[in-house]
Amino acid sequence: MSHYTRPLNRQDYKTLTLAALGGALEFYDFIIFVFFAAVVGELFFPADIPEWLRQVQTFGIFAAGYLARPLGGIIMAHFGDLVGRKKMFTLSILLMAVPTLAIGLLPTYATAGLVAPLLLLLMRILQGAAIGGEVPGAWVFVAEHVPARRIGIACGTLTAGLTVGILLGSVVATLINTQLTVQAIHDGGWRIPFLLGGAFGLVAMYLRRWLQETPVFLEMQQRKALAQELPIKSVVLKHKQAVVVSMLLTWLLSAGIVVVILMSPVWLQKQYGYAPALTLQANSVATVMLCVGCLLAGLIVDRVGASKTFIVGSILLACSSWFFYHLAGTHPEQLFLLYGLVGLCVGVVGAVPYVMVRAFPAEVRFSGISFSYNVSYAIFGGLTPIAVTMLMGVSPMAPAWYVLALSLIGLGLGIWLRKEIPAVSSAPAKA
DSSP states (O other), X not given: OOTTTOOOOXXXXXXXXXXXXXXXXXXXXXXXXXXXXXXXHHHHSOTTSOHHHHHHHHHHHHHHHHHTHHHHHHHHHHHHHHTOHHHHHHHHHHHHXXXXXXXXXXXXXXXXXXXXXXXXXXXXXXXXXXXXXXXHXXXXXXXXXXXXXXXXXXXXXXXXXXXXXXXXXXHHXXXXXXHSOHHHIXXXXXXXXXXXXXXXXXXXXXXXXXXXXXXXXXXXXXXXXXXXXXXXHXXXXXXXXXXXXXHHHHHHHHHHIIIIIIIHHHHHHHHXXXXXHXXXXXXXXXXXXXXXXXXHHHHHHHHHOHHHHHHHHHHHHHHHHHHHHHHTTTXXXXXXHHHHHHHHHHGGGGGHHHHHHHHSOGXXXXXXXXXXXXXXXXXXXXXXXXXXXXXXXXXXXXXXXXHHHHXXXXXXXXXXXXXXXXXXXXXXXXX
16 A cells, blocks of 8 residues: 555554644644733833833743744754754753743742843744744644645644634633632732743654654655755755745634734634623633634545635635624624634634645655744734724724735635646655
């Protein structure tokens, strides 16, 4: 039985489980900062500065993690294409776990003065560099381990794992805020989620010792078919089409999650007057359904291909988001159903890495995905909240219009993929 047609075996499931677990814990480490941004801002900046300046500085440090993603991702991808996927896959989780643990141990402004926010900024930059290498590296790693006709479900499983990391952060933040008083959190309770994240990350790194290098990389190494020139140079000069498609797909992925999952709870509170606790519960339902959607997208794309998956998925995303944003106010009893449905349809993003993995040849695959994904994520992941907030000054339904625009992009890509970007095998091209 060929590598293409064989079913998933025990080693494949082990690889997927460990990769998804590590990805979930690493994403938890990266996202947990935002849940405790308010208390961190109070503790790491002078007490006598205006509140708006404290918030700007705090979210500036949060944003530094996003800005560090492209550089960290490109450097790690460079070595991933030259010395091995597994080494960088293990390094990325170490680079995330140590700074997260360190944040939980950092002195505050009252103890260390200006050194405190500078150390916090450094830790966030290291976290950003780590996540920039983790996500593209994880997609490449699992895609090159499984049979070619199982790439979709492998990447979808990993993307679902990353989403679980967001859900885990939300659950931990909720537990700490309900079990501890405001004063207890201020006095040290805020450190708990960072210490937990660092410890979890170190455990995940230990578990990754049992992962094996990808068969694709070993074959390239054996045939001396590794990239002969700087991988990123080859990507930019020879694979422009794949880069553009991958960047548009990343926009769909990042903006869909940012608008629907991260921004909608606050929008529901302000627009329709929902209680914060209720919107967070509904958000948890949507996040769980997003995980399910990523898995479904992975299964479907393996069966019918990227074109049909994105055409149908984008139409469903447009319809479900329109119903959600317009009916949530008049049908509060349907909030969980509507939010869960749109969360499921955002799951079309689970098919995004399938296209990116197949768009680049194995020799420069890690660098190609990392460059496209991280640069696009830094731009659109950072600008989407600003753009949507500004558009809300024109129309309170700006999130609905933004998701509709994303759906049109997804539909256009689905139509275009019918004839462009030929399927690239998970194996390297033969010499």
